[in-house]
Amino acid sequence: MAKTALLVMDVQRDVVELADDGSGYLPRLRTAIDAARSAGIPVIYVVMGLRPDVPDAARSTRIIRTVEEAGLFTEGARGSEIHPDVAPLPGETVVTKRRAGAFSGNDMDLVLRTHDVDHLILTGIATSGVVLHTACRANDTDLPFTVLSDACLDLDPEVHRTLTEKLFPQWAEVTTAASWAESIAR
Structure with missing residues (x-):
C-alpha cells in the first residue's frame, strides 16, 4: 500500500539560527511532525552534509563557496546537527x-x-533552496507533493511568499501545518 512521507529538510542548528525570524517556525514544524507520527506517516529527515575541506563540491560553484565561507553544513559539526x-x-x-x-x-x-511512498509533504529551510529544488524534482518525476507553507522558511520573506503563493500552487497543494495536521487526524 503506497503512502505519504513528511520530509523535514535542512532544519539544522546553524540554518535555524540564521533563518528563524521569531515567528514560531519550530513549533509549527513540530505540529506537522507530531501529527505525522500520530498518523503513522514516516518522518524522513534530510540534512545537507559536506565533508570537511569540501572534496565533494566544486569551489567554482557560487553557492558552494558561499556555504563553505559561512562554515555551514560541515559533516560532524555541531551546527550541522538537526535542531x-x-x-x-x-x-x-x-x-x-x-x-x-x-x-x-x-x-x-x-x-x-x-x-x-507515493506522496511527499515538504517542509524545511530554505524555501528557495531545499524546498524549491525538491519540489522541482518531484514535479519533474510526477511525484505528487504538498507544501506546508508555514513549515517552510526563507531568509527572504518575499521570495518565500512568491514561491508558496504563486509557484508551488501551480504544481501541488499548499496548506499550513495546522490544516494538514487536522486533515490527517480525521
Missing part, C-alpha cells in the same frame, strides 16, 4: 544530501521506494 526541538526519534530515517535538493547525491529514491 533539537524537532530531532528525529530513534529509528527515523536521516538522509544526507550533497547539494540543494533532497534527492542530490544520496539514496532518497531508495528510501522512498522502501517505504512505498
